[in-house]
Amino acid sequence: MAAPPPPKERAYGVTNIKSHIPITLDLSDHNYDAWRELFMTHCLSFDVLGNLDGTVFPNGDNDTAWLKRDGLVKLWIYGTLAQPLFRSSFKPGGSAHDVWIRIENQFRNNxxxxxxxxxxxxxxxxxxxxxxxxxxxxxxxxxxxxxxxxxxxxxxxxxxxxxxxxxxxxxxxxxxxxxxxxxxxxxxxxxxxxxxxxxxKKPRRATASHTDKASSSSALTVSDSTNQQQRPQSTKSNHNNNNRGNRRFNNRGRGNRGNNQRNYFQNWPQSNNWNAPFISWPPQFINWNPYTQAPTYRGPQAQPLAVPQQQR
The missing domain is CATH 1.10.1720 (Proline Oxidase; Chain: A,  Domain 2)
Structure with missing residues (x-):
């Protein structure tokens, strides 16, 4: 089994920096602190934090290993910048620490x-x-x-x-x-x-009042009393219209005017099969009045006979 590569060599295995730092640094997104924290943690994990903060220096101008690591960190930085910020931060040459400071100044100047x-x-x-x-x-x-x-x-x-x-x-x-x-x-x-x-955000339930309940006792009482009041009035009205002029129901004697008729309607049986409202029976004779004596018919009036004139 092959031995794992040294920590500094593991950094070269990162082929896509955005898979490790899922934030693109942008001036308009105000995400510098989050980006800075993630980037420093990533460099610490791969043992190249010294190249970022400037604490590790090359051993000379020909320190190839340090230059490779420093170039790798620069690529990571540029690969996580938005285009406007990349254009304002990019300069040829310099180290990864120089790029890091230029970006920080853009967010913390003034x-x-x-x-x-x-x-x-x-x-x-x-x-x-x-x-x-x-x-x-x-x-x-x-x-x-x-x-x-x-x-x-x-x-x-x-x-x-x-x-x-x-x-x-x-x-x-x-x-x-x-x-x-x-x-x-x-x-x-x-x-x-x-x-x-x-x-x-939850919809409110409508609160039903006591008058809206189907089982309200007051609503049933009012409905029943209303039907009972309408029944006798409609019945009495119908019989008054149908029996008008009938002498046997009127009894127009002195002291007993209309008493039999009232007693008759009080004893009238009520049927549960009649449903209100009742429609009054239309009068059959609109202009007929039993108390008005009809004029005696005398037939057609005789026309005077024409008397022929005598011829002279």
Whole structure:
């Protein structure tokens, strides 16, 4: 079994640097700290960190082994840069440490001015239409950029900036986070906000009132009483229309006017097979009145006879 290659020789086995460092460094992505940490860890694993930080020097101008390793690290650096950053960082010659310093300066020059601008952006950042995950990531990126320019923000201030940028639909959870003891960290506050976001996305169930229930006793009582009230009125109306003028039901004697008729309708049996509403029977004789005496018919009136004139 062949012996494993020396640690420094293992670096030549890396054929695709992006399989080890899955981040492309870009000025607009604000990912310098993550890229820097991954790249230094990778170089440490393959025993070439000294070429990156400038702690290992060549033994002379003809130190071929050092020059090969240094060139390999330069290729790794250039292979993880976005095109705009590559064009601004590339220069012929120089060592891997020189390229490393040029890239760092592009992200950390003018510290004071950059810190003021980043701090102002952090204060005015609002969630808008973003999701909680996206909003928290933006806050964290701004905090990391402030750390890059030697202006770190403490944990409590980060959480307060996070809460100040939320809209009114998160008012309930904002009060919970503010009064929580001990005061939550950024990660805990983010987790609580994500749970509240998921709760707000769930559809609300409509609450049925007591009048909407199919088994409401009050609704059945009202319906039954209404039918009972409509039945006798419709029946009485129908019989009054059909029996109008019938003397045996009227009994128009003095002191007993309409009593028999009322007693008759009170004893009228109610049928459960009749369903309301009832349609009144249309009157058969619209202009007929039993109390109006019809004029005596006398036949056609006789026409006077024409008297013939006598001839003279």
């Amino acid at each position: 510290k004071e001015a950059r810190a003021i601008a980043l701090d102002n952006e952090l204060r005015i950042t609002e969630i808008g239409d973003m999701a909680i995950q996206e909003y928290c990531q933006k806050i964290k990126s701004l905090v990391d950029l402030l750390s890059n320019v030697d202006a770190p923000v403490n944990e409590r201030t980060i959480v307060m900036y996070l809460l100040n940028g939320l809209n009114e639909k998160y008012n309930n959870i904002i009060n919970v986070i503010k009064h929580k003891e001990p005061f939550p960290s950024f990660d805990n506050a983010k987790s609580m906000l994500e749970m509240e976001e998921n709760r707000l």
